Amino acid sequence: xxxxxxxxxxxxxxxxxxxxxxxxxxxxxxxxxxxxxSGCGKSTLLRLIAGLEDMTxxxxxxxxxxxxxTPPSGRGLAMVFQSYALYPHMTVRxxxxxxxxxAKMPQAEIDQKVNHAAQTLxxxxxxxxxxxxxxGGQRQRVAIGRAIVRNPKAxxxxxxxxxxxxxxxxxxxxxxxxxxxxxxxxxxxxTHDQVEAxxxxxxxxxxxxxxxEQVGSPLELYNKPDSLFVAGFIGSPKMNFVENDTIxxxxxxxxxxxxxxxxxxxxxxxxxxxxxxxxxxxxxARGRLTVRASGENTFAPGTNVWMTPxxxxxxxxxxxxxxxxx
Amino acid sequence: xxRKISNRRKLLTTIIAWVIxxxxxxxxFWTAVAAFKTESDAYTLPQNWLSTPWTLENFGIVQxxxxxxxxxxxxxxxxxxxTLLGLVFAIPAAWSMAFAPNxxxxxxxxxxxxxxxxLGSLAICFVALYFNNWKPTNAVIGIxxxxxxxxxxxxxxxxxxxxxxxxxxxxxxxxxxxGALIPIYLIFNRNGLVFRDWGWANWGDYNIMDSFWxxxxxxxxxxxxxxxxxxxxxxxxxxxxxxxxxxxxGASLWNELSRVLTPMALPGIAxxxxxxxxxxWNEAFWSLNLTNKYAAPLSFFISEYSSPEGQFWAKLSxxxxxxIAPILIIGWFSQKQLVRGLTFGAVK
Numbered sequence: 001x002x003x004x005x006x007x008x009x010x011x012x013x014x015x016x017x018x019x020x021x022x023x024x025x026x027x028x029x030x031x032x033x034x035x036x037x038s039g040c041g042k043s044t045l046l047r048l049i050a051g052l053e054d055m056t057x058x059x060x061x062x063x064x065x066x067x068x069x070t071p072p073s074g075r076g077l078a079m080v081f082q083s084y085a086l087y088p089h090m091t092v093r094x095x096x097x098x099x100x101x102x103a104k105m106p107q108a109e110i111d112q113k114v115n116h117a118a119q120t121l122x123x124x125x126x127x128x129x130x131x132x133x134x135x136g137g138q139r140q141r142v143a144i145g146r147a148i149v150r151n152p153k154a155x156x157x158x159x160x161x162x163x164x165x166x167x168x169x170x171x172x173x174x175x176x177x178x179x180x181x182x183x184x185x186x187x188x189x190x191t192h193d194q195v196e197a198x199x200x201x202x203x204x205x206x207x208x209x210x211x212x213e214q215v216g217s218p219l220e221l222y223n224k225p226d227s228l229f230v231a232g233f234i235g236s237p238k239m240n241f242v243e244n245d246t247i248x249x250x251x252x253x254x255x256x257x258x259x260x261x262x263x264x265x266x267x268x269x270x271x272x273x274x275x276x277x278x279x280x281x282x283x284x285a286r287g288r289l290t291v292r293a294s295g296e297n298t299f300a301p302g303t304n305v306w307m308t309p310x311x312x313x314x315x316x317x318x319x320x321x322x323x324x325x326x
Numbered sequence: 327x328x329r330k331i332s333n334r335r336k337l338l339t340t341i342i343a344w345v346i347x348x349x350x351x352x353x354x355f356w357t358a359v360a361a362f363k364t365e366s367d368a369y370t371l372p373q374n375w376l377s378t379p380w381t382l383e384n385f386g387i388v389q390x391x392x393x394x395x396x397x398x399x400x401x402x403x404x405x406x407x408x409t410l411l412g413l414v415f416a417i418p419a420a421w422s423m424a425f426a427p428n429x430x431x432x433x434x435x436x437x438x439x440x441x442x443x444x445l446g447s448l449a450i451c452f453v454a455l456y457f458n459n460w461k462p463t464n465a466v467i468g469i470x471x472x473x474x475x476x477x478x479x480x481x482x483x484x485x486x487x488x489x490x491x492x493x494x495x496x497x498x499x500x501x502x503x504x505g506a507l508i509p510i511y512l513i514f515n516r517n518g519l520v521f522r523d524w525g526w527a528n529w530g531d532y533n534i535m536d537s538f539w540x541x542x543x544x545x546x547x548x549x550x551x552x553x554x555x556x557x558x559x560x561x562x563x564x565x566x567x568x569x570x571x572x573x574x575x576g577a578s579l580w581n582e583l584s585r586v587l588t589p590m591a592l593p594g595i596a597x598x599x600x601x602x603x604x605x606x607w608n609e610a611f612w613s614l615n616l617t618n619k620y621a622a623p624l625s626f627f628i629s630e631y632s633s634p635e636g637q638f639w640a641k642l643s644x645x646x647x648x649x650i651a652p653i654l655i656i657g658w659f660s661q662k663q664l665v666r667g668l669t670f671g672a673v674k
Contacts (some may be wrong), residue, residue, distance in 0.1 A: 008445065015429065061419050072573040085571035089589045098585075099575035156574075 001063050002153040002186035003028050009058035011044055011210075016034060017149070018044050019210040023056070026154075026188065031180050033189045035197040036207035036233070040188045043158055050156050051075050053187045075104075078147035079156040082163060084139045086146075087197060092118075093127040096145045103150060117145045120179075148179070156187035156281065161196065173200060194234055198222070206230050236290040237278055239315070240289045248315035251258040251278065251292040254307050256299075261306025265289065267299045281305065345389045360643035361385070368640040392630055394648055401623040403538055404570035405606045407598050408545035412553045415546070417595075420557035421587060425566050427488040435485050443478055493556065495551040503611050514540050514616055544616070553602055560594030561587070586626045597663050600656075607653045624649040 004026040011223055015298070021040045034042040035232050047053040049060060051072035059068050088093050088315040096117055100110045106253050120122050121141040131139055140160060147155055157176070157218040159171045177200055180187050198218045206221065206229070213276050214226040218234075225231035231239050231248050239248045255261070256279065265283035272295070279291045279299060291307060299305060314326045359375065360368040365379040389396065412421065435443070483491055514535045534540030564587070572586045610625035617626055628649050631642040 050574060052573065065588065072570070073576045073578060079571070079574040081567050081571060082564060082632075083567045084568035087568060087586060087590075089592075098572070100579075102578075102581060121494040146571075150576075185537070 002189070003061075003063055005061045006045075006049070007059040007061070009045070009048055009060060010026055010056045011048060011053065013279060014180055015325065019048070022210075022212055022217065024205065026186060028186055029184050031177075031200060031202045032205060033203075033206045034188065034207060035203035036213075037192055038192055040065055040206045040207040041193075041210040042269065044210075044213060045158055045323075046158055046188060047107070047191045050079055052079055060312065062174040063150040072160045074278045075158055076153045077151070078152035078154075080140075080143050080147050080160045082159040084131070084143045084163075085284075086139060086142055087139045091128050092123060092134070092142050092145075095142055096123075099146060104311065107269075108302050111240045113149050115184055117149045119146070120259065121145045137172065140164065140172060141161070144169050144179070148183065150217075152185065154188060155180075156185065157189040159192070162191075162193075166252065167225055175181070176200070198234065204234075208233075221263060222294045224323075225315065226323050228323075229313055231258045231317075237290045242283075242289070245321075246317050246319075247308045248317065249313065251290040253310040253313040254289070255310070256291050256297070256308050257308070258299075258303070259306065263304055263307045263309070265307060267301050267303045267305055269301060270297075270299055279305075282313065284306070357432060357643045357646050360639055361647045363640050365406045365638060365640045367672040368643065383550050384519065384640045388631070388641055388644050392627060392645075397649075398652065399621060400538075400621055401607060404541045404545055404621070405603055407542045408549070408606055409602045411542060411546045412550055412602060413595065413599070414610040416550060416553040416557050416598075417588065420561050421583060422431055423488050423492065424555075424558050424561035424564075425569060429487050429489075430533070430586070435481065440478070443481060446475065447477055492555065495554060497550050501547065507615060510544070510612075511615065512514055534621050536622070538621050539620050540630065541613070541623075544612055545609065548609070549602050549605050552605070553598055554602065557591070557594065560591050560598070563594075592623065593663070600660055600663060604653060 004024075006022050006024040009019060010017075019287075022045060024181060026289050034045060036042050044053060048055055050185060051074075055068060059066060061067065062075060062077070087098065090098065093114055093237045096114045097110050100113060105113075113129075115124075118127055119143060123141055125137070125143075126134060126138060131142065132140065140163075143160070146307060147199070160176075163170050164172060173196060176189075185246055189196075201218055203215060203217055204221055208229045213220060215225075216232045221230055221234045225234060228241070228245060228248070232241070235250055237251050239250050240254075241248050263283055263286060265281040265286075267279055268282050268288070269280040270277040271280075275295050277293045277295055277297045279297075281289045281291055283289045289307070293299070316326060318324050331590075342665045357375075361384055362380045362382070363378050364381055364383075465576065483494055486494065568590070569582055569586060572582045577586065607623075608625070609623075610629075614625050614629055617623065627644070628645050631638050631645050
């Protein structure tokens, strides 16, 4: 089991309000990603759930029990830190066994569970080493091993991949998703990387300045963003905003042609990714637009082009930045 | 680009370092030489530095006159127990200041609140006086000191932020110890205990003068500010994330301190212990004033040889050598650790 519910959770340091009031229900077995720009309060929200920070007011329930005043050790959650936070004076074996020792499990059972976790994480050859002798990816696996070994109610991930290089990050991302599928436990994952959010999440929670802007599945957020902020944050490259930020259109929903179209522009720059080409176009009064074209397109900088936006995929925003649905 | 240091400059620095080193070492050298001379040779000026006949008799006489090993034992008890007791208080204190600092200060106490605290303290003093039939005995003086100074001082410290608290602790080391001698002497002295006359707590025979019961806590308290400061700078170097990981892993406060923090900070704790050991070993002011037989440490042992009947240089030197020998040896073998401890946290 692992349902988590937040009720009017508020956090302030003196006069500085970090989180004005967050309400959220996380279902058992869900993979929820908190995403937002740096300083939006996503890590603080995670640490409040973990119990590492005290709430100013509000209530957090885990499996229906109020844990507002429970210390982190009593909440039954496991956390994977960005810095790995391994115990440098212990071997990998003892690092993974630490939570079990704290739970006063018999030694035989500890050994069996540690070996099983090491098997899962491919750490068998490193059990007697110390964290200082491991590579970044190996350390990250030890940190995950320490989290999974005692079957927590939920996993909390605090930007766990941001210290890894790009190739390893993709592998670990897939590994964590596979692990989540196998274990089936609730996971909360904090990241500032919207690609990670889109690929991993069952549901994404977009945070902006401590407010929860929108909660929804990746495709919901992509197709029906509730606000200018969410529209701009989800999707890569970023959505184009025209007409004083009242209309938004994604780069992939604009058709490009050399002959005819609605909007005229001049190619400034093209980025060739092989499968796609991203064109940065100066569209005069409409400003700079990004357009996704197929990989074969080879518009040279300076070429005059015509663009036709897909009307049905346009997003309309009010002055307050909220979406107007038509 | 690394700065190039010319050979001549290197030579100059080396010479200056040697001169300063020799100047500092000279008194110890003199003591060491004098310890092996006869009384009259040791006293002669100008000294015949190396030409006198050497003798070991001073050491024999010193051991005969005063039981050296008893003093070594006393010093060891005071030094070791006070260091251990100090760690018991200093580790949690430094832990809380390093990992849960309070930038705002505790609850602010208004001026009206302070008035209440002072008046309340005075009222308690009057109650104490009343129970004592209006006689201002040592007991009442003790209570007065406690409530007029100690309670408001600790409340003040509690209302401050961590930074101020650390500075305040250090400031206690700036006060000349003689300033606290009289109250401490009264507390140590027989009849000095606060509740002495109250019947329901008859600790009448209580006397911590010249006892380990007095010297160990005293030595702990003397060095506690420095111990907390040193541990604080060490703990500051440990990423708080590791302690948070321990909390997430279900570690209780005790396990967090004993199984994660302490082993990680072990080098720092060792250096701190070493410094504390040296400070308490060499402590003389309080030892000379508050002990004379049962709990007298080595500093008292040395002072025995500086008597009104005259200065016995050779024996005094022999006693000094015997007193500093153990700590000198410990210091020699732990130089590396010690230097690291003293300069730790200085660069960053």
